[in-house]
Amino acid sequence: MIKIKNLKKQYGTDSAACIVLNKINLELPEKKFIAITGKSGSGKTTLINMIGLIDRPDSGVIEVNGNDILKFNKKEIREYRRKTIGVVFQFFQLIPIINCYDNIVIANEFSPKYEKEYFDELVEQLDIGDILNKYPEQLSGGQQQRIAIARALINRPQIILADEPTGNLDSENSENVVSLLKSVVKKYDMSLIMVTHDSDIAKEADLNVCLVDGKVLI
Numbered sequence: 001m002i003k004i005k006n007l008k009k010q011y012g013t014d015s016a017a018c019i020v021l022n023k024i025n026l027e028l029p030e031k032k033f034i035a036i037t038g039k040s041g042s043g044k045t046t047l048i049n050m051i052g053l054i055d056r057p058d059s060g061v062i063e064v065n066g067n068d069i070l071k072f073n074k075k076e077i078r079e080y081r082r083k084t085i086g087v088v089f090q091f092f093q094l095i096p097i098i099n100c101y102d103n104i105v106i107a108n109e110f111s112p113k114y115e116k117e118y119f120d121e122l123v124e125q126l127d128i129g130d131i132l133n134k135y136p137e138q139l140s141g142g143q144q145q146r147i148a149i150a151r152a153l154i155n156r157p158q159i160i161l162a163d164e165p166t167g168n169l170d171s172e173n174s175e176n177v178v179s180l181l182k183s184v185v186k187k188y189d190m191s192l193i194m195v196t197h198d199s200d201i202a203k204e205a206d207l208n209v210c211l212v213d214g215k216v217l218i
């Protein structure tokens with residue numbers, strides 16, 4: 001469960017102030033598919049980056065598993081990034097000079113070793129067996145995103161954060177990637193928090209969080 005209390009983020013000050021999140025309160029249930037929607041500039045990326053500890057709010061509390069993650073020290077932040085969350089980006093963010101296999105397992109470098117059985121299962125689920133030896137530039141967008149999903153899942157995190165993971169894919173690849181993402185997350189009992197512009201995808205979510213004028217509509 002993620003509990004967000006009075007979360008505030010503003011850019012700039014005085015007349016140039018832009019309040020992106022205006023003391024929002026939210027409870028995100030565990031093991032569900034949560035869609036975050038809202039028009040461009042409404043703060044979707046800002047919100048997800050705060051849950052991922054990529055960015056910090058001005059004030060407020062973000063509780064994950066009962067812990068205030070904003071109070072974490074460096075060691076706890078590292079642990080949180082390794083064990084609790086996995087991130088899927090819009091532009092895949094694969095490392096170009098290593099092959100796909102290494103791109104996946106690099107996320108596991110500093111964590112307890114994944115089980116081979118789990119890795120093989122992921123590979124099968126995501127249908128990436130025949131591209132593991134290739135380099136990212138040799139792949140289509142959909143293939144790259146499936147590798148990035150495997151990387152996000154390799155440490156078996158509790159929560160997957162995905163910021164418009166299909167924003168760069170055509171509609172066919174988009175559907176394929178979303179349905180794979182949903183099915184692997186469900187299979188491994190994880191929570192999926194996904195920013196999307198696509199109302200068809202949002203409709204399939206267990207909970208839809210819409211950001212409007214710095215506030216939340218559910």
Ligand SMILES: Nc1ncnc2c1ncn2[C@@H]1O[C@H](COP(=O)(O)OP(=O)(O)OP(=O)(O)O)[C@@H](O)[C@H]1O
Pocket residue numbers: 011012018020038039040041042043044045046047
């Ligand atoms: N580093 C920054 N400095 C100043 N303003 C910023 C910064 N980052 C974001 N903003 C502003 O905060 C607001 C929210 O940005 P954010 O990226 O969270 O929106 P978004 O909902 O993800 O939009 P999109 O759908 O286009 O990705 C925007 O008005 C943006 O201009």
Ligand SMILES: [Mg+2]
Pocket residue numbers: 044045046163
């Ligand atoms: Mg965004």
